[in-house]
Amino acid sequence: MPKMWTNSGDSHFLEPDDVWDARLPKALAELTPKSQKDPDGEWETVSVDGQTFRRKLPTSAAVQFIEESHKPQGVRDPVARLADLDKEGVWGEVIFPSLGMWASTFRTPELLKACMRASNEYARDELAPVSKRYVVTGQVSTLDVDDAVSEIEWLAENGFKSVFLPTTPHPSAPDWHRKEWEPFWEICEKSGIVPAFHIGTDPVDMTSGGAGQVFRGPGGAVMNYTETTFSGQRAAMKLVASGALDRHPDLKILISEGGATWIPFLGDRLLEGYRQHHMAVRPKLTRDPKEILMTQVYASFQHDETAVAANEAMGYKNVMFGSDYPHMEGTFGHTQKTLEGLFAHAKPETVERITQGVFYELFPDVPPVPESTDAIQG
Known part of the structure; x- marks a missing residue:
């Protein structure tokens, strides 16, 4: 069968281990995350920004899965990455950082601001120039709103088209629905930068086991994975209900990576709440909240069988495919098989919208898929 080409609204890149240390003054570099494993390999001691704690390492089975998922050379090499994408049939892609997961553990604004700038300079100098197919997300500190505003201005001046945001800001900062973030949204709108919230990025208490450790006991693995999806829904809810998107x-x-079928459901709930509790609703919106959600919020998925139906049967047209390269939850190694299964009974216009149209609506500067894609890179 001919290859079905798609764009991806979700992928990841592993920066060099010293991307912060090599670019920061020594006094700040010493405060960046460091870890030392115990001889038995079961625990590690982590120090970050003057804090030290211990955490249990993943089981051997989990480590094996992680190592398998990171086998592609392209996870660390932006040039080799193009060959991986060509093989999978992925053209343009949104690329999220990896070190950004540490952001919520910092407590010194100066340090986090410096780390974010170092990551952004690396992305600008080493990732983005490799290919126009890459939409490399910038990063901002959410420890201080003024620092975030300053950095989003820098990102706009340096040609970034998207910024990675955690689904909840740093615990010391105002939440996304607060008025303090208004200048940030204004700059994003004016410059055409797309705020990209990646699920599973809520602030975490590393002393309790780290990211993803919410539930323990029977069903814990499935519940923890499912739990990560809700934070993205909350972020969208906050920006709609607060009027940020309406303004x-x-x-x-x-x-x-949070799926797409939740959008119509959440829209129904927001609309019902706005209508049935209108006497208490502040602020008043110029459009109904479901319309705002359905038109201004875009959502990527990888395997969800219901995502196509969200487009065809539920009227949500901003469904976007995302490969989640190279994570174990993603489609690397079987992207074509996944696409064939997802779109086996879909209308041609649905396939085009989910694999191509939505992506180009957000990122029109990415070149279109050439008519002949044989061995094309760059």
Whole structure:
């Protein structure tokens, strides 16, 4: 069968281990995350920003899965990455950082601001120039709103088209629905930068086991994985209900890896709440909240069988495929098989919209898939 080409609203890159240390003054570099494993390999001691704690390492089975998922050379080599994408039939892609997961553990604004700038300079100098197919997300500190505003201005000046945001800001900062973030959304709208919220990025208490450790006991693995999806829904809810998206009608946001079918349901709940409790609703919106959600919020999925139906049967047209390269939850190694199964009974216009149209609506600067894609890279 001919290859079915798609764009991806979700992928990841592993930066060099010293991307922060090599670019920061020594006094700040010493405060960046460091870890030392116990001789038995079961625990590690982590120090970050003057804090030290211990955490249990993943089981051997989990480590094996992680190592398998990171086998592609392209996870660390942006040039080799193009060959991986060509093999999978993925053209353009949104690329999220990896070190950004540490952001919520920092407590010194100066340090986090410096780390974010170092990551952004690396992305600008080493990733983005490799290919116009890459939409490399910038990063901002959410420890201090003023620092975030300053950095989003820098990102706009340096040609970034998207910014990675955690689904909940740093615990010391105002939440996304608060008025303090208004200048940030204004700059994003004016410059055409897409705020891209990636699920599973809520602030975590590393002393309790780290990211993903919410439930223990029977069903814990499935519950922990499922739990990560809810944070993206909450982020979208906050920006709709607070009026942030209503005040900025040209602002588009992306919720990555959280599926898509939840959008129509959440829209129904927001609309019902707005209608049935109108006497208590503040602020008043110029459009109904479901319309705002369905038109300004974009959502990527990888395997969800219901995502196509969200487009065809539920009227949600901003469904976008995402490969989640190279994570174990993603489609690397079987992207074509996944696409064939997802779109086996879909209308041609649905396939085009989910694999191509939505992506180009957000990122029109990415070149279109050439008519002949044989051995094309760059």
